Amino acid sequence: MPAIEVRNLKKTYGDTTAVADISFEVGEGEIFGILGPNGAGKTTTVECISGLRSPDAGAVRVLGLDPGLDREDVRQVLGVQLQESQLPAKIQVREALELYASFYREPADVGRLLAQWELTDKATARFGKLSGGQKQRLAVALAMVGNPRVVVLDELTTGLDPHARRTAWEMVEQVRAAGVTVLLVTHFMEEAERLCDRVAIIDAGRVVAVDTPAGLAAYGAAAGQRMRFRPSAPVQDALLLALPEVSSVERHGAYLEVAGNSEVIGAVTAFLARRQIIAAELRVEQNSLDDAFIALTSHPGPSDGPHPTSRTASEETR
Ligand SMILES: Nc1ncnc2c1ncn2[C@@H]1O[C@H](COP(=O)(O)OP(=O)(O)OP(=O)(O)O)[C@@H](O)[C@H]1O
Numbered sequence: 196m197p198a199i200e201v202r203n204l205k206k207t208y209g210d211t212t213a214v215a216d217i218s219f220e221v222g223e224g225e226i227f228g229i230l231g232p233n234g235a236g237k238t239t240t241v242e243c244i245s246g247l248r249s250p251d252a253g254a255v256r257v258l259g260l261d262p263g264l265d266r267e268d269v270r271q272v273l274g275v276q277l278q279e280s281q282l283p284a285k286i287q288v289r290e291a292l293e294l295y296a297s298f299y300r301e302p303a304d305v306g307r308l309l310a311q312w313e314l315t316d317k318a319t320a321r322f323g324k325l326s327g328g329q330k331q332r333l334a335v336a337l338a339m340v341g342n343p344r345v346v347v348l349d350e351l352t353t354g355l356d357p358h359a360r361r362t363a364w365e366m367v368e369q370v371r372a373a374g375v376t377v378l379l380v381t382h383f384m385e386e387a388e389r390l391c392d393r394v395a396i397i398d399a400g401r402v403v404a405v406d407t408p409a410g411l412a413a414y415g416a417a418a419g420q421r422m423r424f425r426p427s428a429p430v431q432d433a434l435l436l437a438l439p440e441v442s443s444v445e446r447h448g449a450y451l452e453v454a455g456n457s458e459v460i461g462a463v464t465a466f467l468a469r470r471q472i473i474a475a476e477l478r479v480e481q482n483s484l485d486d487a488f489i490a491l492t493s494h495p496g497p498s499d500g501p502h503p504t505s506r507t508a509s510e511e512t513r
Pocket residue numbers: 208211212213214231232233234235236237238239240
């Protein structure tokens with residue numbers, strides 16, 4: 196049984212379609228990422244999974260339970276990271292944990308949670324006085340207080356400095372090590388690449404790709420590559436642009452930046468070699484999840500036709 200199952204989910208707010216048609220499955224023990232531009236429908240999707248919103252159409256299951264119908268049972272197995280604004284500034288760290296523990300049949304031990312999330316020293320500190328990193332540690336501790344089997348972490352690291360972000364990543368790994376399935380909503384490619392077993396890229400209320408980070412990066416590589424170099428002799432842009440592999444040429448002082456398809460590097464270096472031009476300080480940009488994200492989510496205006504249908508990115512690169 197999947198930990199989370201989302202089937203043809205749809206949710207509108209008045210005239211706004213937040214979720215047009217979203218389907219994906221998360222296996223038990225996975226760290227599954229949801230990545231997408233602002234307004235893509237990520238939060239609405241996780242709110243439907245958490246039972247905070249009811250879908251207009253489609254089905255959601257958490258460990259086989261319907262968050263709309265089996266509300267209480269879902270609450271017992273699903274931990275949801277609270278948004279910061281949902282805690283009063285004056286509540287103390289231990290108080291917050293004890294309060295939330297009281298909502299569960301088999302809560303975790305508050306003392307152990309404080310120690311695990313390095314909050315023992317802050318047990319009597321007020322929420323409003325915590326640093327961003329401490330607030331996030333408390334948010335995760337609160338999500339874990341009911342000993343959940345699945346946790347939803349929505350933009351856990353937004354607003355954190357790079358050090359606190361790394362600590363947060365370690366927390367996510369600790370959560371998974373405890374056998375808990377993690378659904379992670381993020382804006383950061385690096386985070387998805389580092390943590391997630393699989394990632395769904397969501398755009399305009401639809402899933403545009405589901406794959407491993409490596410599979411998505413391979414899609415990015417196939418979608419295009421970029422090279423930057425300083426030519427040893429003048430090269431005309433028009434000649435480079437005439438190569439079928441080249442899509443754009445930009446000049447940055449003495450440097451040329453050439454982008455194109457997955458064959459562009461070979462095509463441009465062969466072109467230069469034929470003219471005995473050396474590509475000095477050649478740098479080939481490493482393709483990453485970023486490229487896949489841009490390729491999959493940057494789309495022309497609404498008049499230019501429908502969105503690509505859901506696909507497995509690595510299938511497209513085969
Ligand atoms: N309560 C609401 N009432 C009306 N419109 C809403 C509501 N919540 C979200 N929307 C709209 O639905 C769309 C999807 O929003 P959602 O918050 O799910 O996206 P998101 O991918 O989480 O975005 P972000 O990354 O900016 O948080 C947006 O156009 C948003 O403005």
